[in-house]
Amino acid sequence: MKKKYLFSLLIAALLVCGGCANVRQAPVEERQVPDTAAGLPPEPAAQVAPGKPARDEGDEQWEELPGPGRAAETGIPAQPGQVSENPAVLALLDDTDLSVSRGNPEAAAGSLERALRLEPKNPWLWHRLAVLKLGQGNRRLAIALAQKSNSLAAGHPELRRANADLIERAGMPEHQ
């Protein structure tokens, strides 16, 4: 009798606390990884979310780069065949352009670096990356990349001129 009483009370209690508590279907959260980026130290133009370009002080400069179309993006007009004969590299350059036009220079840099892994001695690719970095406001790196492009551009006077021009625009003398 007493047991029965107790048991029904227990059930009642169960129902009560079940009912009075906030019956909200709490989401299973184990797969939500907190935004790691939030806790990271700032690093120029490296911390990005997709579709969200990381831009620093170079924003305005990026917008102000002269000229329309590809010439403006690459610094100099280049015949497609002149840049590379490798269709994979050309495809990655197309990806680069696409990312730039979508306002995502970091993704563009990623595609260019992928192309550079395939053709590390291609001075056009280094130049392209220099232009991109200048656009992102990283002057120091832009100059180094243009110098690197120059060092590989023995047979390309027009490319060397473009590099010299970029180095000048970045506001520092060519030889430190």
Add this chain to the structure above:
Amino acid sequence: MPGKRSRRSSKSRAGNKFRYVHILIILVCILAAYVLWLDYRVQVEFAGKRWSLPARVYASPAEIYAGQAQTADNIEKLLLRSGYRKASSSGQPGYYSRTASGIDFMQREFHYWDGRQDARLVRVRFRDGKVREIRDLSGQGALPLARIEPELIGRIYPDNFEDRILVSYDDVPPALIRALLAVEDRNYFSHIGIDPRGVLRALYHNILKRKLEQGGSTITQQLVKNFFLSPERTLTRKINEVVMACLLERRYGKEEILEAYVNEVYLGQQGRRSVHGFGTAAEFYFARPLNELRLDQIALLAGMVKGASRYNPRRHAERARQRRDLVLDLMLRQGYLDEPAWRQARRQPLDLSARPRWVSGKHPAFLQLVRKQLLRDYAIGDLRNKGLRIFTTLDAERQESTELVLQRQLRRLERAGSLGPGTLQAASIFVQTSTGAVLSLAGDRNAEYTGFNRALNARRPIGSLVKPFVYYTALTDPRRYSLVSGVSDTDISVRLADGTFWRPDNYDGRNHGQVSLLEALARSYNKATVRLGREIGLEQVIDTLYKAGAGDHIEPFPSLLLGSLELTPFQVSQLYQTLANGGFLVPLNSIREVLDNTGNAVKRYGLDMRQALQGEAAFLTGFMMVQAVNRGTGRGLRRIIPEHLPLAGKTGTTNNLRDSWFAGFGDDITGVVWLGRDDNLPTRLTGATGALQVWGNMVKRQDFRSIDLLPPPGVGSLDTVGLPFAGACARFSDIPYVLGFRPRNTAGGSCR
């Protein structure tokens, strides 16, 4: 007085009753509080349950593109490395098939930093040792390039060594759900957390069969047991389990609970690491993702829930197979399977992966570098718990071949030099020169060793490896020095700070008189180098070393000129990367991108670079190192890898043959090898008889292009004919010089 008595007794009865009610109320309150507390625990612990997910570290993905020098055999090797299997036709992700003209493979869905690659069927055709064409047969047509999903090379574990590959409910194969229902809890979707009918049925079954074959615990109860409770078998624990199971069911949906169960259940052990969840188990036992498993493989895993070690298919194959067949039988009996599927599944072999691909790290030395570089940006807890995906620069193919060569060569050198087996230790690093990407790294002769990493941490005198930086420093002053400038290789005595004198010797014990810089470096003459270093000044040389990335503080001792300074192989690699890269220092790097656990980009480590050394002088120095290989101290390479010449190289040996070094570079690869002993006793090896041999054999098995000797802008080439010493130096043809500083006459010199 019966009336009085009865009144009194009824009063006392009423009092008793009152007391019972009191006690009851108190008991109810205690019970209610207890249940409330359990409910609180269920909520907090279940909702807040965050499994520790180790960071996953991937090698660099292999790129295939039209026109690439490539063979079907090699692509097959790359696919196998990434966990693909051969099939007669490649209809399922993770399978490939060979065709007459090429290879087909069904790629898995994979998240890269620059976006998701969907599952797709790719066909690669070849012609004349090259990729003729890559096609996406699932729709996109011709592809300019394709990546093979990179190999998982390791994990950064939480302290408890837990590991999990989480699976969301939508990704759980329906067959697995059916199998679990069939064996573990057939009324799962209708019960309230406990299943009295199930208990009775299990009891009846067990009595009938006279053995404990079925348990009455529901899936919810099992989850509660794993999540919240200790493993001992007591009545209180059982009561808690029942109550909490009901509470859990009341608060959460069936799918959520099942998802948690699928990810939590214990399915095996490897050393200290336990295998939790079906996603992890699929990789552990079959080296495949869960959604690629066949019905029989799913049944095998479902059967292991009952006892992961008892039904461990690697240890008890027959027992595991019987259990699998029982699961299949139950599925058939309960209508989850039709008979042909049941029959086919029962016919399948166990088909386990040959070895657990699931090891903490295949290349622990490289992983240590990754970890070290990650710790600049991440807290260790984030690396261990948040399931980050780390994309690295490791070239798995190169890494494995260097590991193999290291083991073989060290054994050979020990035999040849009458050293006991295991006496020698080693480190090696190979990097892509232009990007500073670390392609392979060894920190011990045993590739699986996880302790002291000599590549990163062993500071050793670098011997003659310092010399190119001495000569480089001289060549930065083209008014004074060219490759044909003379220097005297004769006795020299240097007064040290303590008043004593230092008199360096040549390795061959001889003086060579007046020699050109080119010859002095190519033949690694000590006296000439010390004289040159004294001429240009110790501070200038130290400045060069700092600029090239030496890092640590360098004391200005004269013996520095012969390499008394101590650096790690990693630091030496940085120095040589800068030199090989035309003076452009790219900080050596091992990480490209970091993604979070769901495939979103978190961070990209972009290329960094600076012009640290002068390009012209760096080129001239590289040219001298080419001569060192052609006819100087590095000429041993001509026997090992004649096909890879020309390349630049420098040997290094320290006092009493304690350290044996070699550093060299070709077109875009720079590599450093160090050999020595942990007890710092002599190795009986010079740079040429030790490290050079290892380096050469490593390069022999790598994709390595010889160095491009085309002078960069600002460097001209000098035909030695017509110069006063032309006769003697005729072998050194086309000597480069800095434009505007054409060497007119030299201090003489004998070009032996």
